[in-house]
Amino acid sequence: MWSLSEIAHTIHEWLNTTFNSTLATLIEMVVAGIAVISLFALLGLVLVIMERKVSAWIQIRLGPNRVGPKGMLQSMADTLKLLVKEGLTPNGADQFLFNLAPFIAMIVAMLLMAPIAFAKDFQLWDLNIGVLYVSAVSSIMVISILMAGWSSNNKYSLMGAMRSGAQIVSYELSAGLSLLSIVVLTGSLQVSEIIQSQSNGWWIFKGHIPAIISFVIFMIAVTAETNRAPFDLAEAESELTAGFHTEYSGMKFALFFLAEYVNVFIVCAIGATVFLGGWMPFHIGSWEGFNHIMDFIPSSIWFFGKTFFLIFMIMWFRWTFPRLRIDQLLNLEWKYLLPISMVNILLMTAIAILGWHF
Amino acid sequence: MFLKEYIKEVYSAVKSLLVGMRRTGYYFTHHKEIITQQYPDNRATLHLPERFKGEVVMPHDNNNEHRCTGCTACELACPNGTIKVVTKFDVTPEGKKKKAVDKLVYHLELCTMCNLCVEACPSDAIKMAQTFEHSVYDRNMLTKILNNPGSKIMEGVE
Numbered sequence: 227m228w229s230l231s232e233i234a235h236t237i238h239e240w241l242n243t244t245f246n247s248t249l250a251t252l253i254e255m256v257v258a259g260i261a262v263i264s265l266f267a268l269l270g271l272v273l274v275i276m277e278r279k280v281s282a283w284i285q286i287r288l289g290p291n292r293v294g295p296k297g298m299l300q301s302m303a304d305t306l307k308l309l310v311k312e313g314l315t316p317n318g319a320d321q322f323l324f325n326l327a328p329f330i331a332m333i334v335a336m337l338l339m340a341p342i343a344f345a346k347d348f349q350l351w352d353l354n355i356g357v358l359y360v361s362a363v364s365s366i367m368v369i370s371i372l373m374a375g376w377s378s379n380n381k382y383s384l385m386g387a388m389r390s391g392a393q394i395v396s397y398e399l400s401a402g403l404s405l406l407s408i409v410v411l412t413g414s415l416q417v418s419e420i421i422q423s424q425s426n427g428w429w430i431f432k433g434h435i436p437a438i439i440s441f442v443i444f445m446i447a448v449t450a451e452t453n454r455a456p457f458d459l460a461e462a463e464s465e466l467t468a469g470f471h472t473e474y475s476g477m478k479f480a481l482f483f484l485a486e487y488v489n490v491f492i493v494c495a496i497g498a499t500v501f502l503g504g505w506m507p508f509h510i511g512s513w514e515g516f517n518h519i520m521d522f523i524p525s526s527i528w529f530f531g532k533t534f535f536l537i538f539m540i541m542w543f544r545w546t547f548p549r550l551r552i553d554q555l556l557n558l559e560w561k562y563l564l565p566i567s568m569v570n571i572l573l574m575t576a577i578a579i580l581g582w583h584f
Numbered sequence: 585m586f587l588k589e590y591i592k593e594v595y596s597a598v599k600s601l602l603v604g605m606r607r608t609g610y611y612f613t614h615h616k617e618i619i620t621q622q623y624p625d626n627r628a629t630l631h632l633p634e635r636f637k638g639e640v641v642m643p644h645d646n647n648n649e650h651r652c653t654g655c656t657a658c659e660l661a662c663p664n665g666t667i668k669v670v671t672k673f674d675v676t677p678e679g680k681k682k683k684a685v686d687k688l689v690y691h692l693e694l695c696t697m698c699n700l701c702v703e704a705c706p707s708d709a710i711k712m713a714q715t716f717e718h719s720v721y722d723r724n725m726l727t728k729i730l731n732n733p734g735s736k737i738m739e740g741v742e
Contacts, residue, residue, distance in 0.1 A: 283615040284608045288622070546608040547601065562594060 230526050231347035258350055262339050266332075266488055273487040274301040276534075277541055284545040305480070313476035316379065323377035328474065328481035330370035335488040337363050341417050342495045345505050345526035349418065356417035357409060360496055361402050364451065367489065368394040371453075374482070375470040386469025389459040389552055394451055396559040401447035403567040404440035407574040408433070408500045411583055417499060424503040426511050432583050436574045441501045443567050448493035449540055450555070452486060456547035457555060464549075494536035498529065502536075505529040637697040637712040640667075640690055642730040649738040650731055652709035654685035661704035666694040674736075684737055692718060693726040707741050 237257070241250040275290070275298060282289025290297035315324055341356035343349040353359060368391055375387020409415055411433055412423045423429075430437050450457035461469035471482045498504060505525035509517045550558065577583050621630065644650050654671040672686035688710075702710055710730065720726060 280612065283612045286611050286615070286617065286619045288618055288620060542605060542608065542612070546604045566594070 229348075229524060230345040234348060262336055262350075265339070266335070266484060269491050270484040270487055271301045271305065273491065273537065274304065274483075276537070277487075277544075280538065280541045281545045284542070308477055308480040311476035313478045314473075316473050318379040319473060320377035320379070323373050324473070325478070327370050327374035327377065328478045328485070330373060331367065331485035332481050332488075334363060334366045334370065335485050335492065337366075338489075338492045342492065343417055343421060343499065343504050344529055345524070348505075348526070352416065352418045355415045357405055357415045357420070357496075357500065360492075361398065361405060364489075364493070365394065365398055367451075367485075370485075371470050374474070378470070378473040380473055382466040382468075383470050383472045386459075386461060386466045386472070390453060390470060392552070393453070393457060393459060393555060396556060397447045397450035397457075397563075400443050400559060400563040400567045401451060403564075403571055404444040404447065405496075405500055407436060407440040407567075407571045410571065410574050410578045411437075417504070420500060421504040421506050424506045424509075426509055428501065428503040428506070428508070430501045433574065434577065434583065436570050436577060437501065439570050440567065440574070441497070443563055443570070444497055444501070445536070445539060445543075446558075446563060448497065449543055450559075452489045452493055452540075454486070454490065454540060455544040456549050458544075458549060459552055459555060490537055490540060491533065494533045494540065495529070497536050498532035502532045503528075504532075632714050632716075636714050636716075637699060638714050638716040639692055639697075639712070639718065640695065640701060640710050640730065641713040642688060642710050644732050644735055645738065648732055648735045650685075650709055650735050651707045651738050651741045652685045652688060652731060653707055653737060653741060654683055655706065657704045657706060658688075658701035658710060661700045663698065663700065664694055664696065666691050666696075667701055685731055688730040690728045690730050691726065692728060693723055709741075 241253055279289045290300035293299045293303045315321055338360060340351040341353055341359055371390045372387045375383040408429050412420045430441050471479055474482060505528050507520035507523060507528050509520060642650050642652060654669055656669045659667045659669045668689040669685060670687040671683055673681045674684040676682050699712060702712055
């Protein structure tokens with residue numbers, strides 16, 4: 227059987243028999259890095275074309291349909307265009323920070339890849355505080371946005387960056403609390419254990435209504451955290467031209483663009499892992515036969531299927547809802563999402579203590 | 585009660601968002617019926633909406649007669665000096681002098697298709713045409729004289 231974990235295992239064995247263990251570890255690190263970078267490139271291409279097609283179909287248009295079969299190579303052509311364009315640095319900008327900011331965005335996205343389990347036993351780093359790590363590292367994202375906005379020396383960029391700061395700081399609370407409500411049930415922050423605890427059903431079904439509420443809150447909060455519409459105040463094309471990346475061009479702009487999509491993928495992967503069981507196939511309690519049939523579908527397909535379903539949800543939000551004003555945005559967080567998620571976590575704790583979940 | 589209002593508000597907000605998502609979800613799943621036109625492909629069968637405004641034209645009938653009296657109302661109505669009316673004096677058979685249009689100069693490159701000239705015209709001499717492929721190599725070609733050479737005013741138009 228070909229599975230991702232077996233391929234990884236074979237490579238590991240071969241490296242360890244051919245080289246000494248230090249060199250083998252180093253080579254494994256390089257291979258993992260290259261794999262992550264190529265996954266980034268692939269995700270950028272796939273998600274951009276997916277976004278354009280989804281938006282076109284929602285707006286009753288055709289979308290890209292000239293380059294390649296059904297326009298599927300359009301994002302490849304766009305990437306080529308961005309690669310050959312000049313990466314301009316404005317005269318008044320802070321040269322160092324301006325050029326550093328897109329790389330910070332990419333590095334954060336890369337760091338977030340580490341604890342995600344892509345398939346059964348296929349994970350870069352299964353650290354024991356995986357969920358905490360993700361929510362901690364994802365807040366570094368705002369630094370790159372603030373850096374880009376501040377160093378551009380442009381009023382639109384600065385305003386976009388400031389808005390983004392206010393937004394991410396507030397929405398992280400409810401994203402964290404909704405993840406916490408599942409952590410209360412599993413009793414572990416480790417990604418592999420969270421997935422293992424869902425082997426008799428996903429938490430969104432096992433945790434009753436509070437799990438569904440925290441899933442909805444999580445989706446709202448991560449949409450805000452990744453700066454996507456209806457919370458795209460940091461970019462706000464109609465008011466701030468492009469917000470924090472107004473002054474960026476060429477590949478530096480492309481890095482921000484890519485980081486946005488990779489972040490969407492990562493938060494959806496986290497959501498899929500915590501609420502929908504990650505790579506765990508759809509199992510119902512103790513129905514052995516049914517569970518066994520579901521196991522025939524490879525775990526990587528389950529993971530990517532769930533993740534892309536959540537990505538589609540986020541795209542659906544983007545092309546349906548109008549953008550919120552900054553005060554409405556903060557009202558939504560502090561007056562609605564935060565109190566609801568606090569009451570929700572209280573309910574969840576009661577359920578966990580009384581053992582009402584399945 | 586405060587809490588009741590609060591819950592009601594959340595409920596109605598979620599409901600209205602779901603209504604919107606249902607609408608776009610319908611569009612997403614029914615993507616065969618598209619509203620955009622595949623322009624260069626359907627050039628022969630292109631259907632433009634009735635109110636589409638491409639350029640100002642002056643219709644002439646078979647006898648090369650137009651309805652323009654040279655009153656300059658369109659020139660006055662134009663917000664950006666697109667239209668310039670050059671008038672002349674016709675001599676009627678009775679020997680009277682009568683003001684008439686010599687050239688109605690129309691600068692397409694300045695026109696914003698606001699339709700104010702057509703609204704202002706008292707004798708319906710000009711109208712908006714639906715042509716839109718206006719690219720030329722020399723911008724002088726965008727300055728057009730709307731009345732045909734040798735044309736004259738229709739009988740009965742004052």
